[in-house]
Amino acid sequence: MPDILAVLNGVSPAWFLIVAGLLAWGAPWSPVRKALMLIGPCFALLAWFATHETGVYGVIDLGPFQLETFRFDSLSRIWVLVFILIAFINGVYALHERNRMTDGAALIYAGAAVGAVLSGDLLTLFFFWELTALASAPLIFAAGAPMAHRAGLRYLAIQVLSGVLLLAGAAVWASQTGSWGCDAIGVDSAAGVMLLLAFGVKAGFPLLHMWLPDAYPKATGVGSVVLSAFTTKLAVYALARGFAGEGALIAIGLVMAVFPIVFALVSNDLRQTLAYALINQLGFMVVGVGLGNELALNGAAANAFVGVIYMALMFMTLGAVLHRTGTVKATELGGLFKSMPVTGVCAIIGALSVAGVPLFSGFVAKTLILSGAHYAHNDLAYAILVYASAGVMELSVLKVVYCAFFGEARHHQVREAPQTMLLGMALAAFLCVYLGVDYRALYELLPFGIDDYEPYKLNNVFGQVQLLLGGAFVFALAVGFKLFPLKSDHTILDADWFYRRLGDGAARWGKAMGELLVHAINTALTAGVARLRARLFNLFNPAGALSREFPSGLMALWTAIMLAAVLLVSYFSPMS
């Protein structure tokens, strides 16, 4: 065993995931693919353990560029670990699914996310950044419905755009500073702003977030689990790398933490509700990054770690519900706890974690950020985060659990979820509880040592419990007034109204006008273009003026002309 570890020391875990993913993509036998989905993450985890020393490994020398594919330090360590864990859990959870496209894609996607976290320079980051976009899109397409297909295309377009922004920003950054290094960047320059936008698209910044509630609910049941885990957390990591302590991020993060509440409550699609809850989670992390002190950065990292797990758990339970009932609409579900008790318990554990109930993982992570805000004497941020943690998180996840598993039964006579799904959920649920209790295990992974921090202080616990009770009271009122579930089933358009309605309308109008214009121009231009093309062809074609076999005399003339030119230039040159 130590031998294997010695061999794996300094080998990027990303390769194991990507190679396993490529193999799974090619493998026509389902058992092989399933085995790969478990073995790949295991090897990646081994590689993670094998690499003890922080440092840069796997440098690819590409002439002018040094691609650092494996930068292992205190910040990247924790992200990589949770990505590998969730890839494994997803492997267990997805054992029942027979879909060649999603198996391979999920692994490659995980590998790309790990690779992006480990990349030490912007070019490598760009490579893996785009790979996450490309590898994750099949997870949405695989759902098969035409709506999923369109959403997938929108998703892909926005993700690739983010990558292009990243490359452009990186190129400008490198030309200004002479370094492709992926370190602190700051928004002082145009390059910094471009990179911030590139990261912001993936992190779901307000007005850039539309792809998230648009695409996640339309992915396959398994797909949304993976999707929820990687892309956004990767963006938070990139922000922590490049923009830690950037004041603007606090404001952005606060908006992200608050605004999803309305959408989360009115959305009828429970996975969309979760997507909005996810943005709220991201808001916490972005605030943590923006605060930039050690406590807050630790908080962002811890939140990312536990957030990946409990959001995946929530999406897994809904995936199980979707698998058995074929729907996750709030209006069509209810009372499932009787038929799917284990799934229900897992969902409750996940919800308690999301809400930040003491003894669950959300609590130990969230208090770090709250303390960070407190420590930075940013009282406004503190107050808003407190409100957001009570209001948004709790209400939205309680709504999910209530609407799916309790409330009015909708006569779904279903069996409990498959064993393998249950196992995957149980693993995640176990981690949620374990990290909440044995919080030292989590804290030891954090980028900055915080041995003396104690989350279970009396006022912390009491404050949180008060908040939760307040939130629960509001929720009870809402149930009492029969606000859940909303009676109608409708599509919510938030900021994506701009591009889906306004943009669509403008596009239609523009298309009609454009067609008229094109027709008019066409008739005028066809003749002109044909003439131009004929001219060019006359000039350049094999028998054309510029390509003919020249008589030697003409060539000699050219020679003489050039000689004259050189002579003129050299005659009139000054003495040095």
Added chain:
Amino acid sequence: MTVGQWLPTALAAHAPVLLVAVPLILSTPAAILRTGRAGWAIALSGALLALLCAVELFLATRADGAVISYALGGWPPPFGIEFRVDGLNAALLLLLTGAAVLALIFARPSVENEINADKRSLFYSAFLVSLSGLAGVAITGDAFNLFVFLEISSIPTYALIAMGANRDRRALTSAFNYLVMGAIGATFFVIGVGFLYMATGTLNMADLARLLVDMDGDRVVRMGFAFILVGLGLKAALFPLHLWLPGAYAYAPSFVTVFLATTATKVAFYVIIRFSFDVFAIDSGFVVNALTYVVTPLAIAGMIVASAQALFQTDVRRLLAYSSVAQAGYMMLGLGMGSQAGVSAGVLHLINHALMKGVLFMALGAFAISYGVRRIENCKGLGMMMPMTASAFTLGALSLIGVPFTVGFISKFYLIQAALAQGWIFAVAAILISSVLAVFYCYRILVNLWVTPIPEGRRDLAQPTPYLILVPLVGLALANLVFGVHAAPLVDIAETAAAAAINAGTGS
């Protein structure tokens, strides 16, 4: 780096002269033997021996600033003829002899397909003379001797090109055109050397460099420079003096095209570097001005116009020939910058261009042997029928475009860097425009290769590609990839060469 010596000392001491003399002497038995196979074996052994000498010289000049000076016949320079090897021409000699060996491996099936049996041994004999002449041009340290070797290399080349007349009579006019142009170029060169001799009284290049430092204002010297630059520009196919090149490349036998495209213009380019930076001091005003105001605009015009011409060609080899003119523009652009970074980028592109055009023309040779393909529309479906060759061709084409992870990307990157360091945004724009044009003309071929289905009746003709073609072809194609990823060795060679060219120009 250690100065390796791996030939026996007695041979190593005479490596410079052996490199030139062995092919020259072997050309006689090759001509006498009258059988193609024997001629081929002799030519290959001659090229291999030359390669050995070149490797020896290359290793010996790896140390910083190491220069090997060999006095021919024991007459010390500047009175006798000197062979002089430094970091710049050691790299070129290695490229020249290496390309000759690879091209010769490719030659046997190709020549047997294209040349009449009774002419083959003469063909190889002419090739050996040409190789010897090119090596002499690259190695000599004497200006007049350089002219002699230029002629030695050119005359058999005209004959070699004319051998293509078997398949296409236009080879004859092309060879004749080349002959006239080559004669003009060589004459210009020798006139220039005459002027220099008049002004300085010496023909030894190192000696010239020493004397010319103080003769900046001399009109005769300037006149000499103009003649030399134009004469060599013609040999190096500097736009618009490239007119001989497309015909020569398109109608010559495949093997000759492979060899010429990888070496001949490169050698002339080397001589331009040698004279502009080494013999004439680059810091004299007229050299810089000529490079900046004449060579650079012409290089850029060549990059764009020749690429546009390539776009409209129907004959694949003509297309690639025009692309070669455009690529020569890249090298000239690097030279025109007059900076060390520019020369280094130019030399790097010289090496890389040899790698990619070697692959492309060899693959075309293979297509021609198997199916007689010459026109673009005849390439249809070849990707299915000759996957190895077509893949190698595709790699070469991608490299030509400058796709990352190929050598073409590396040299374009360095060129752009050098242009940026100079503040020449227009040069960067020209490189990008020319690259876009390259995408289009490569696309035309690649689509035919891979996308269009095989025409009816073609499938039955399938013939395997001979191994003697596949081996050098695949080797070169992989080199395009390997040095595209692991670029350090080539970049190092180019930088050493540029340093040798620029630092030696102090006249020391």
